Amino acid sequence: MPDFTLDTKETALLLIEYQNEFTTEGGKLYPAVKEVMEKTGMLENSSKLLEFCREKGVTIVHCSIGFEKGHNEISNMPYGILAGVKEGSAFEIGSTGHEICDAMKPKENELVVKGKTGLCAFQSTNLDFILRQNNMKNVVLGGFLTNCCIESTMRTAYEKGYKVYTLKDCVGATSLAAHEAAIEHNFGLFSVPTTSEEVKEALITVA
Amino acid sequence: MPDFTLDTKETALLLIEYQNEFTTEGGKLYPAVKEVMEKTGMLENSSKLLEFCREKGVTIVHCSIGFEKGHNEISNMPYGILAGVKEGSAFEIGSTGHEICDAMKPKENELVVKGKTGLCAFQSTNLDFILRQNNMKNVVLGGFLTNCCIESTMRTAYEKGYKVYTLKDCVGATSLAAHEAAIEHNFGLFSVPTTSEEVKEALITVA
Amino acid sequence: MPDFTLDTKETALLLIEYQNEFTTEGGKLYPAVKEVMEKTGMLENSSKLLEFCREKGVTIVHCSIGFEKGHNEISNMPYGILAGVKEGSAFEIGSTGHEICDAMKPKENELVVKGKTGLCAFQSTNLDFILRQNNMKNVVLGGFLTNCCIESTMRTAYEKGYKVYTLKDCVGATSLAAHEAAIEHNFGLFSVPTTSEEVKEALITVA
Amino acid sequence: MPDFTLDTKETALLLIEYQNEFTTEGGKLYPAVKEVMEKTGMLENSSKLLEFCREKGVTIVHCSIGFEKGHNEISNMPYGILAGVKEGSAFEIGSTGHEICDAMKPKENELVVKGKTGLCAFQSTNLDFILRQNNMKNVVLGGFLTNCCIESTMRTAYEKGYKVYTLKDCVGATSLAAHEAAIEHNFGLFSVPTTSEEVKEALITVA
Numbered sequence: 001m002p003d004f005t006l007d008t009k010e011t012a013l014l015l016i017e018y019q020n021e022f023t024t025e026g027g028k029l030y031p032a033v034k035e036v037m038e039k040t041g042m043l044e045n046s047s048k049l050l051e052f053c054r055e056k057g058v059t060i061v062h063c064s065i066g067f068e069k070g071h072n073e074i075s076n077m078p079y080g081i082l083a084g085v086k087e088g089s090a091f092e093i094g095s096t097g098h099e100i101c102d103a104m105k106p107k108e109n110e111l112v113v114k115g116k117t118g119l120c121a122f123q124s125t126n127l128d129f130i131l132r133q134n135n136m137k138n139v140v141l142g143g144f145l146t147n148c149c150i151e152s153t154m155r156t157a158y159e160k161g162y163k164v165y166t167l168k169d170c171v172g173a174t175s176l177a178a179h180e181a182a183i184e185h186n187f188g189l190f191s192v193p194t195t196s197e198e199v200k201e202a203l204i205t206v207a
Numbered sequence: 208m209p210d211f212t213l214d215t216k217e218t219a220l221l222l223i224e225y226q227n228e229f230t231t232e233g234g235k236l237y238p239a240v241k242e243v244m245e246k247t248g249m250l251e252n253s254s255k256l257l258e259f260c261r262e263k264g265v266t267i268v269h270c271s272i273g274f275e276k277g278h279n280e281i282s283n284m285p286y287g288i289l290a291g292v293k294e295g296s297a298f299e300i301g302s303t304g305h306e307i308c309d310a311m312k313p314k315e316n317e318l319v320v321k322g323k324t325g326l327c328a329f330q331s332t333n334l335d336f337i338l339r340q341n342n343m344k345n346v347v348l349g350g351f352l353t354n355c356c357i358e359s360t361m362r363t364a365y366e367k368g369y370k371v372y373t374l375k376d377c378v379g380a381t382s383l384a385a386h387e388a389a390i391e392h393n394f395g396l397f398s399v400p401t402t403s404e405e406v407k408e409a410l411i412t413v414a
Numbered sequence: 415m416p417d418f419t420l421d422t423k424e425t426a427l428l429l430i431e432y433q434n435e436f437t438t439e440g441g442k443l444y445p446a447v448k449e450v451m452e453k454t455g456m457l458e459n460s461s462k463l464l465e466f467c468r469e470k471g472v473t474i475v476h477c478s479i480g481f482e483k484g485h486n487e488i489s490n491m492p493y494g495i496l497a498g499v500k501e502g503s504a505f506e507i508g509s510t511g512h513e514i515c516d517a518m519k520p521k522e523n524e525l526v527v528k529g530k531t532g533l534c535a536f537q538s539t540n541l542d543f544i545l546r547q548n549n550m551k552n553v554v555l556g557g558f559l560t561n562c563c564i565e566s567t568m569r570t571a572y573e574k575g576y577k578v579y580t581l582k583d584c585v586g587a588t589s590l591a592a593h594e595a596a597i598e599h600n601f602g603l604f605s606v607p608t609t610s611e612e613v614k615e616a617l618i619t620v621a
Numbered sequence: 622m623p624d625f626t627l628d629t630k631e632t633a634l635l636l637i638e639y640q641n642e643f644t645t646e647g648g649k650l651y652p653a654v655k656e657v658m659e660k661t662g663m664l665e666n667s668s669k670l671l672e673f674c675r676e677k678g679v680t681i682v683h684c685s686i687g688f689e690k691g692h693n694e695i696s697n698m699p700y701g702i703l704a705g706v707k708e709g710s711a712f713e714i715g716s717t718g719h720e721i722c723d724a725m726k727p728k729e730n731e732l733v734v735k736g737k738t739g740l741c742a743f744q745s746t747n748l749d750f751i752l753r754q755n756n757m758k759n760v761v762l763g764g765f766l767t768n769c770c771i772e773s774t775m776r777t778a779y780e781k782g783y784k785v786y787t788l789k790d791c792v793g794a795t796s797l798a799a800h801e802a803a804i805e806h807n808f809g810l811f812s813v814p815t816t817s818e819e820v821k822e823a824l825i826t827v828a
Contacts (some may be wrong), residue, residue, distance in 0.1 A: 072318060073336065079784070080809070080812065080813075109279060112275065113322075115322025116333070117333045118780045120776065120777070123336065124332070125331070125333065126325070129325055129331040129573065132575025133282040135282075151807075155741065155776065156741070159773075160542070160546060181802035182802075185798065185802055185803070186772075189702040189768075189769055190701050282575070287572055287578075287602070325573045326572075327570070335781070339781060354603075355603055358600075362565075362569065365494055366533060366566075370493070385600075391591075392589075392592040393561055397495065397533075399494075486730060487747065487751050489754040489756075523691060525693060528738075529734075529745070529747040531751070537750065538747035539745070539746075539747065540694065540739070540746065547694060547695055548693075548696065
């Protein structure tokens, strides 16, 4: 049993970049994350948790990354991880790769974050706005990449005063070493590292 | 002649909420802003400046506000200006009111800000991300409302270190008194108040 | 009687720039704000509210603006209101003008915001960090200037999802016209405009 | 020779938490970082780079973390890394541990960031304000901890559009494994990983 409880009315399940580009055969980055995905079963774990949270009435928040054709949102002299995103024309709005995969598709009335053209899910989006307006205190975090967008989002959520829970079995990266290093060295600094099973047990509804 | 110059390569024309909800007969907020719009000619002035800036190669940035059906991005117990937006179901994505009006329609490859569910164009969007990635130093500001989104955006842009230019003849509000008070008392604190004609004269292309 | 209540455990009284530079004979900006201060009695009203809030156990948050000698935090080519601050060497750390005035002096264990070199009390400070860590939901706002730092802070607090209360009788500006225009046209968009007397009546302690 | 150049007029050397608490015998966290510090020689490397940058006219920016007695800036129910900081009363303002160590002491007129009560040097401070006002484009990053404040600052600086350079030989952590994992897996995503020697060679003064 986990040593924490999560009030469903104050808890958001934040699902980051479950887009075909990552999750699905044919996606530009699928080959890069396939190994870790298979090893951890993160997509199946995430999908089951999503269903569970929907039944419990947890607030579901979907967050995709996307760029208009030409990727003009990114500098003409990019460096770091955005250079690869631009060069590879990844996550182009309107493409299949940009769409959220079938297993994690948003339902009507679920919250969909807009504006993500960077890595941290807070820096270029209305995520904080939505969470505050909906009185969320706890953020439960799954998706891609363990040591990139997930980790940046975890770090910022922590600084903004949310109680952050990171799902070790619902995240993936481009190498097992990067994935495991993030969890081992960094997740505990800025979150309560946990699993989808523990979160299911921790969710309670306070009258 | 204005006492400033604007390098086209470092200047963004930031166009805020030229959406049918405000600009066009049938828009929910058109009756509220109609008087000031007619008095200042802000839509025609803005449209002419937009054409001029396109020819000069100025970076054009469009910024709309929008909410999914149900306005769940906003609190269930809203107050202040967002209460009215939610109650009136204004700026609903997919509606005609949400669309940018014909006179100001974005062209392909122009930058379109995403995420605006608040008032300041920076707080819940990728505006700062886009401006920094594109090396913009100057922000020239027009749209709605003089004392609400325009003023909040001006204030934040100033704090973020941009050189801000506010277009007195390209902004509008729900009352002439509110419009004029913002320009008289506040625009000079956080920007260089100017006009579309002065901006046209100030734009230069540095080799 | 006000039509709202304020839970003392979730309410912060945010006191902005009650520094000698503004409040006290000899302060560089005292001549500019003297007229409005005398007209509204804002310093006496603020001081009485501060005492009341201390007794009730409201969280007190003090926020000063300050610059190191030389004002190197500000650009060498400043414009807008920061140009005047730098030219006049106002709010220099270590000077009497920088100190909070006797009537509003912080007590031990009260929270003191750090980093304010801009106008909005959130943009360059640890204010949001402190408020979130201390579980504050309501921000009650008094100080200087009605249409500058107070208004910028109100606007940002609103976007960040706080319930904002602005104290019409505890704020001041450099002209009565600017002061009154801000209250009339803008305070209601981003806050619940109120008075120190109403806040005193609204404060309750929930067990 | 490095494959980049750094214009001294647009480059900030950002020095994070070279405080006695970390760097000096008797500091509360000195035992934790001593091993990595000795292995990499980060303090000596940093000190030499600081002297070099001063001579070249690079903008020096010092950034400490600090809390008032009682650590009331941090929640009463802290978790993650801030829990340890509060429990250990680390970085208390006024204590020797809070002071920047002799080897890295700021000189008059150097910029000193204020407000840091969190981990990322941007989130609760005037760092971005200062960098923008001073027209900085490049941020060269050294200090503590490789995988905590350094990494969070690197990530945010990248999102904000700065060109970030991380100094592999001028950073330290509480374990060699955490230090090396951050450099290996994450530094390249959000920065140009480099060394103090390369930065010295890359610094040029453009007329």
